Amino acid sequence: MNWEELEKLQTPCFIFDEEALKANFNDFNNVLHAVWGKNSCVAYSVKTNPFPWVLQCAKSCGCMAEVVSNEEYSLALDEGFAPEEIIFNGPIKGKEWFIWALKHGSIVNVDSEREVRWLEELASDLKTKGKEGADQLNKMFVGVRANIDLDSFVPGETVTGKNKGRFGFSFEGGSLAQVITRLRSAGVVIAGLHMHVTTLSRSQKVYKVLASHAAKIISENNLSDTLRFVDMGGGFYGGGEANLGAYDEYAKTITAELDEVCDTENVALYVEPGGAVICTPGYYLGRIIDTKDVLGKRFVVSELSRINVDHEMKKTSYAHMLSTQKKENYPEQVLCGYTCMESDRMCILHDEPELSEGDMVLIKNAGAYSMSFTPDFFIQYPPAVYAKTQDGFIQVRKPFDKMPPK
Secondary structure, eight states: OOHHHHTTSOSSEEEEEHHHHHHHHHHHHHHHHHHTOSSEEEEEEGGGOOOHHHHHHHHHTTOEEEEOSHHHHHHHHHTTOOGGGEEEOSTTOOHHHHHHHHHTTOEEEEOSHHHHHHHHHHHHHHHTTHHHHHHHHHHOEEEEEEEOOGGGTSTTOBSSGGGOOOSSEETTTSHHHHHHHHHHHTTOOEEEEEOOOOBSSOOHHHHHHHHHHHHHHHHHTTOTTTOOEEEOOOOOOOOSGGGTTHHHHHHHHHHHHHTTTOOTTTSEEEEOOSHHHHSTTEEEEEEEEEEEEETTEEEEEESOOGGGTOTTOOOOOOOEEEEOSOOSEEEEEEEEOSSSOTTOEEEEEEEEEOOOTTOEEEEOSOOSSSGGGSOSSBSBOOOEEEEEETTEEEEEEOOOOOOOOO
8 A cells, every 4th residue: 555645535444455355256266166166156245344345346256145134135136146146144034035035046045943934834835836836946046054063073263162053953963954854845955055154263174074064964964966055154264465375275175075975067166255355455544633641651542443443342453554754663652543432442552653643554454344343323424435446546435524514
């Protein structure tokens, strides 16, 4: 990023590097095609950053959209994704959207008991409509989300640990097999499996275990004849120079475990990256608005805020760059946000250039779970957003600019 160009932007703001973002989307898709085959695709995790411009970039790179709510589904449609380019996940699907998605060719991964009932009801209704209803029933892309006791295979690497995960249907507990049997009895074709589990490590071992369990589920439940996709979920590392080769390693690990039970020409592989593609192309820029010394402690107040990049307020450091008037280092500066909350302290800068009013701070790796958690209105409206393109910086969301009454 060029500071002379950044100086011209309205701050605070988010910035997205279009070239870097599209490179991430294309690199992951290209790796999948090279390892699995053309019958594979990135399904961008919309919740990670649902900004319309980001979805448009994903669409332009041939990606699908992975959504977890009625609202996200509607947004994906608005941004040009066809129903068959959308994967519908999560437990909060509305019945009307659930049925509409199935009837219009979306992949719908069943996650709850009520969704099983909805499918049974839908299948029963379609059976009354003769050949047309039977054809529609057979063409639906129904997947079932598997709940794997992952912590027993990779202890310490899962978010839930020994407390067990709550999503999908338990493989070890038998409910997964029961749901598959119920749906088959209702006349529903099981077209796929959804294997997503949130982890802390994002390690290759995690995906090796998940993929091997997918292969086991396919074999034990005789799914090969009807299987049309395996959805490995998200939670990957990737993007940027620091993670070169990560996409390739994931694709090879997954393919090695599924190759024997999946005909890659007829069974699609889907992955749902979010942070792995959107994190590194995103930046958060703001100016320093005040500095003050209180009993020997230097506070630096900025236009930035933790609420826009750290919704859990757990981070203690951020990858960053500074543009300063002074070149001398200062022993310790507390970089604070603009809100009136004392907890809005972003990080402590140790032995870095002394900051003054008007200086700039650029937070790197700010694309994931930042804008999606930014409040619609908490003290301020959301920041401006710029796209860094070949033609320069283009403002794709305007900030609040209302002036006081005269």
